Amino acid sequence: MTENQTPDNSTSWGRRGFLAAMGIGVGAAIVGLPAQASAAGAWSNPTIGRITSGFRPPSRPTHSGTDVANSQGTAIRAANAGKIVGVRTNSYPGDTRPGLLPGRTGNAVLIDHLNGYRTYYGHIYSAGVSVGQTVSAGQYIAAMGTTGNSTGPHLHFEVLVNGSPTNPYTFLANRGITLGSSAPIGGAGWPTVKQGSTGTLVKVVQHLLSANGHSLVVDGNFGSVSVAAAKAFQTKKGLVADGVVGPKTWPKLILEVKSGSTGSRAKAAQVALNRQGASLVVDGNFGSVSVAAAKAFQTKKGLVADGLIGPLTWEVLV
Numbered sequence: 384m385t386e387n388q389t390p391d392n393s394t395s396w397g398r399r400g401f402l403a404a405m406g407i408g409v410g411a412a413i414v415g416l417p418a419q420a421s422a423a424g425a426w427s428n429p430t431i432g433r434i435t436s437g438f439r440p441p442s443r444p445t446h447s448g449t450d451v452a453n454s455q456g457t458a459i460r461a462a463n464a465g466k467i468v469g470v471r472t473n474s475y476p477g478d479t480r481p482g483l484l485p486g487r488t489g490n491a492v493l494i495d496h497l498n499g500y501r502t503y504y505g506h507i508y509s510a511g512v513s514v515g516q517t518v519s520a521g522q523y524i525a526a527m528g529t530t531g532n533s534t535g536p537h538l539h540f541e542v543l544v545n546g547s548p549t550n551p552y553t554f555l556a557n558r559g560i561t562l563g564s565s566a567p568i569g570g571a572g573w574p575t576v577k578q579g580s581t582g583t584l585v586k587v588v589q590h591l592l593s594a595n596g597h598s599l600v601v602d603g604n605f606g607s608v609s610v611a612a613a614k615a616f617q618t619k620k621g622l623v624a625d626g627v628v629g630p631k632t633w634p635k636l637i638l639e640v641k642s643g644s645t646g647s648r649a650k651a652a653q654v655a656l657n658r659q660g661a662s663l664v665v666d667g668n669f670g671s672v673s674v675a676a677a678k679a680f681q682t683k684k685g686l687v688a689d690g691l692i693g694p695l696t697w698e699v700l701v
């Protein structure tokens with residue numbers, strides 16, 4: 384899985400292009416960024432997959448990134464905290480518009496991490512972020528795709544240091560991260576629900592525990608009965624039974640929800656969609672209105688808009 388060999392325009396997307404996109408000068412660009420994005424902090428693996436093409440190998444001396452291949456829809460996450468300074472859509476061969484790597488990497492995102500670091504994510508299905516948005520390390524930004532000049536789903540990942548592409552694999556390895564194979568760190572990820580938690584996210588967990596056979600009154604209060612149900616579920620799944628629903632428990636707790644799904648799992652998805660701005664009746668019937676709400680959410684987040692709530696959609700949803 385790789386993009387076809389064409390002249391690499393990466394280096395043209397240097398400081399001048401960056402500033403042109405910002406529409407402002409150097410001082411304004413730096414002053415205008417929020418304090419929490421003022422320094423590159425911990426780096427994070429941007430996606431999981433296998434390396435299919437490296438940085439400027441002898442056979443591809445102009446390939447200024449590293450390609451990481453996986454299935455379409457695989458989560459792509461910010462490699463560090465920063466600000467979205469470019470979102471490119473529909474750049475295909477023949478596209479001569481100025482901007483991010485015209486004609487080569489399809490839909491793409493560019494993040495500025497300050498301190499001279501920028502990262503670029505090409506061939507994405509679509510972006511789940513917009514220009515000007517601040518992101519944290521590990522925050523979901525896009526789904527993997529094969530847009531632009533590409534032969535299969537993969538991420539074309541570039542690291543730019545003061546405008547010059549550097550080897551992304553080595554760059555991350557020097558920071559203790561194996562590109563493609565290590566779990567992303569930081570970011571939003573799965574939330575934590577524990578004893579004393581209240582609100583609609585608790586209702587999502589209570590519906591999911593019910594759907595997994597631990598019937599609960601769904602009241603949005605994670606009290607002793609809910610904690611006991613969570614512990615029983617964790618024990619059943621071989622997890623540490625601490626009653627805390629966090630990053631290890633969520634992946635086991637979620638259930639696929641799609642057109643025609645019914646019962647507690649459908650209610651869980653409906654409540655979760657309502658938390659994201661939908662206005663669904665929580666009736667436990669995942670019909671056309673619910674599917675449409677799921678597709679709208681997926682489109683907004685750059686996910687494949689199939690209306691099916693699987694692991695990635697669930698993670699972005701909660």
Ligand SMILES: [Zn+2]
Nearest residue numbers: 448449450539
């Ligand atoms: Zn590439």
